[in-house]
Amino acid sequence: MKGLKKKRRIQIILAAFLALAVSTGLVGYAMQDGINFFRSPSQVAEAPPPETETFRLGGLVEEGSLIRGQGEAVTFRVTDGGATIPVSFTGVLPDLFGENQGMIGTGKLVKGVFVAREILAKHDETYMPKEVMDALKEQGVYKDPNAGET
Structure with missing residues (x-):
């Protein structure tokens, strides 16, 4: 028993x-599918991920690089001061998206071009995603917009 x-x-x-x-x-x-690793342009340039990997790329939209193509197609470059990655996106961009603005895109790196399926932009004049801010600080590019205010 x-x-x-x-x-x-x-x-x-x-x-x-x-x-x-x-x-x-x-x-x-x-x-x-919900786990996407964040990378800065410098990290992508140093160690490009495989074309099958979905990840998030964040940085500043390089001035003079925004080109609107046919329909909703857009190309631009994202930089963190250390490296620049070309981005291709087809879709509706957020209203606050623009040059010299912080952004995060979700997509894949295909033949050296980040093909984004989603683009997020900052939501007010001082906000920047923490990951983007940290990456820019590492590169010595980030300047605090509130510095000097009391």
């Missing part, structure tokens, strides 16, 4: 462990 109870307890523990492992694997698989 004791041997049967012990065997049954081990079976329940193994079944619970297996269920936990399967559920963890399913959650990880489901979140696979």
Whole structure:
């Protein structure tokens, strides 16, 4: 009788462990598309990701680089002061998107061009995504717009 109870307890523990492992694997698989790593243009230039990897690219839209093509097609360059990456996007840009403005795009690097499927822009005159600000600070390019205010 004791041997049967012990065997049954081990079976329940193994079944619970297996269920936990399967559920963890399913959650990880489901979140696979939602996990995008942020990279600055310098990081992309140093170690280009494979064309199959979706990631977020952030920096400043380089002045004079914004070209509007046919329909909703747009090309521009993103820089962090250390490197510049060409970007191609087809779609509606945010209203506040412009040259010398912070942006983050989600997409893939294809033959040296970041093909964005989504573009986010800053939402007011002082906001910049934390990742972009940190990358610009690392490059020594970022200047605090509130510096000197009291």
